Amino acid sequence: MRSDLLINYKKYCLAILVTFILGFVFLYGSMPRLIYGNEMENRSIIFSSSRYMYIFLASIAALGALAGSSFPDLGSKVKTSNYLLIPASTFEKFSSQFFIRVICGAAIFLVLFWIDARLARAISVMQMVDIKTNLHYANAEHIIDKFNYGMIFLYEKGISYSSETGSYPIEKIVYYKPIETWGTSLFIVSIGLYLFSVRLFFKKLGLVKSIISFVALFFILFLFMVLFSHIFYPRTVGFDMSLPTYTLQKGINNVELWLFLIGFVSPLFLLPLGYFKLKEKQL
Amino acid sequence: MLHLISGLIQPKAGKINVNGFVPFERNPNYLADVYMVPEEFAFPPISISTYVKAFSPLYPNFDHHKLHDIFKEFELHPTSNLNKLSHGQRKKFLIAFALSTNCKMLVFDEPTNGLDIPSKSQFRKILVSSVTDEQLVIISTHQVKDIDTVIDTVVVIENGTIIYQENTDEIAQKLYFDLVPSLAGIENVLYHEQCTLGQRIIVPASAGNESSIDLELLFNAIINKTI
Numbered sequence: 001m002r003s004d005l006l007i008n009y010k011k012y013c014l015a016i017l018v019t020f021i022l023g024f025v026f027l028y029g030s031m032p033r034l035i036y037g038n039e040m041e042n043r044s045i046i047f048s049s050s051r052y053m054y055i056f057l058a059s060i061a062a063l064g065a066l067a068g069s070s071f072p073d074l075g076s077k078v079k080t081s082n083y084l085l086i087p088a089s090t091f092e093k094f095s096s097q098f099f100i101r102v103i104c105g106a107a108i109f110l111v112l113f114w115i116d117a118r119l120a121r122a123i124s125v126m127q128m129v130d131i132k133t134n135l136h137y138a139n140a141e142h143i144i145d146k147f148n149y150g151m152i153f154l155y156e157k158g159i160s161y162s163s164e165t166g167s168y169p170i171e172k173i174v175y176y177k178p179i180e181t182w183g184t185s186l187f188i189v190s191i192g193l194y195l196f197s198v199r200l201f202f203k204k205l206g207l208v209k210s211i212i213s214f215v216a217l218f219f220i221l222f223l224f225m226v227l228f229s230h231i232f233y234p235r236t237v238g239f240d241m242s243l244p245t246y247t248l249q250k251g252i253n254n255v256e257l258w259l260f261l262i263g264f265v266s267p268l269f270l271l272p273l274g275y276f277k278l279k280e281k282q283l
Numbered sequence: 284m285l286h287l288i289s290g291l292i293q294p295k296a297g298k299i300n301v302n303g304f305v306p307f308e309r310n311p312n313y314l315a316d317v318y319m320v321p322e323e324f325a326f327p328p329i330s331i332s333t334y335v336k337a338f339s340p341l342y343p344n345f346d347h348h349k350l351h352d353i354f355k356e357f358e359l360h361p362t363s364n365l366n367k368l369s370h371g372q373r374k375k376f377l378i379a380f381a382l383s384t385n386c387k388m389l390v391f392d393e394p395t396n397g398l399d400i401p402s403k404s405q406f407r408k409i410l411v412s413s414v415t416d417e418q419l420v421i422i423s424t425h426q427v428k429d430i431d432t433v434i435d436t437v438v439v440i441e442n443g444t445i446i447y448q449e450n451t452d453e454i455a456q457k458l459y460f461d462l463v464p465s466l467a468g469i470e471n472v473l474y475h476e477q478c479t480l481g482q483r484i485i486v487p488a489s490a491g492n493e494s495s496i497d498l499e500l501l502f503n504a505i506i507n508k509t510i
Contacts, residue, residue, distance in 0.1 A: 006337040087314035087341040283291040
């Protein structure tokens with residue numbers, strides 16, 4: 001790992017810088033800075049947790065790219081030879097890449113996104129102008145919610161009061177729903193681990209081929225679902241899927257449990273799969 | 284064969300054991316004692332000193348003084364960027380690094396390819412002075428003349444089978460290599476090849492009469508099964 005950091009530190013620093021700048025541009029570009037005065041009444045304009053969530057999910061592709069471009073030395077025969085002959089065990093080689101690209105990558109990404117979100121909000125709030133008065137909008141801080149990771153990983157529920165004059169938010173409940181939270185998080189982690197491990201099966205263009213294989217796998221899964229829908233629910237038409245949702249326990253439905261299981265179980269075989277593929281790697 | 288020894292590929296049949304290790308298991312202790320200089324190589328875009336800093340700790344017997352001396356001989360500067368060096372200079376660096384690892388087994392695949400004439404001579408000199416009796420150096424080359432003065436055992440492999448294996452001292456005692464204007468009057472010629480100056484020949488050596496080994500001629504004689 002020390003060797004990897006010594007050799008690639010410039011590349012890693014550049015990646016951090018580019019991620020930081022792109023994240024900022026993405027967030028700042030999405031935040032409102034021109035106000036027409038009625039935003040407080042029209043809640044849909046307000047930059048809230050759902051907007052952050054969309055941007056976060058889109059940005060997480062950068063993390064997927066980092067994980068999918070693991071083991072860069074396996075891209076060519078000459079570099080593969082050098083890499084395999086480095087006097088370190090397969091476990092050390094595998095775990096160093098895992099630690100740098102998945103663990104550190106995710107941690108740095110979360111920190112960068114948080115800084116970007118806070119910075120973009122601070123600047124946007126400062127620059128927010130009311131079109132009617134052409135002055136700084138006094139309630140700017142209420143237009144853009146302050147980012148925190150609870151917005152992504154905890155579920156929110158808004159309660160509003162409707163009257164003849166409009167709908168007013170009166171209460172917001174933030175609650176922790178383990179299955180949804182962990183199911184979604186682990187599902188994202190699984191995609192990252194898939195890109196990280198499956199990359200070892202390809203010599204060239206590992207990231208691109210991993211993504212294509214992932215899409216292909218998803219398409220096969222979709223076809224299976226369609227097939228099962230036709231078998232178990234004969235009224236299914238064409239490529240429609242019949243996926244009835246039912247509650248297994250209080251707060252847990254079958255689809256959430258399915259996501260959770262995929263997210264929880266797949267790392268258990270994806271990581272060993274990648275490790276053994278690296279161990280058996282030949283020139 | 285070199286790839287099998289270094290653990291880069293797995294044998295399709297049979298087993299390989301080198302110093303108690305199975306190469307393909309790529310045990311770090313084994314890899315720390317085997318260094319391969321491949322014919323083709325690639326370096327990251329870093330300086331020589333960074334490369335040395337990154338990889339030398341992985342070789343427990345790495346000798347920095349030796350590296351420094353070889354750098355001097357090869358006129359390499361630690362601050363140079365590896366990817367900005369010429370192919371020959373990069374090869375020299377790799378040879379210098381390989382010799383400084385003090386690995387028990389050094390594998391050179393076409394080590395003189397890309398080296399100019401003075402560098403080939405430097406390579407021979409450095410190789411002889413850097414390697415100890417505890418080390419084994421395996422050289423695979425098509426340029427046999429480049430290394431004929433540094434080898435002590437000649438092994439010829441054809442289609443995966445060793446067809447000839449002899450110590451250079453024994454070869455010199457058994458065979459006499461000569462250049463003659465013609466074959467007239469020469470008896471017991473084991474092998475001959477025409478050249479611009481006449482004939483290059485191999486004849487049985489007589490007692491006390493030794494010659495330098497013409498590896499190319501010897502190789503052709505072995506391939507033509509006259510020896």
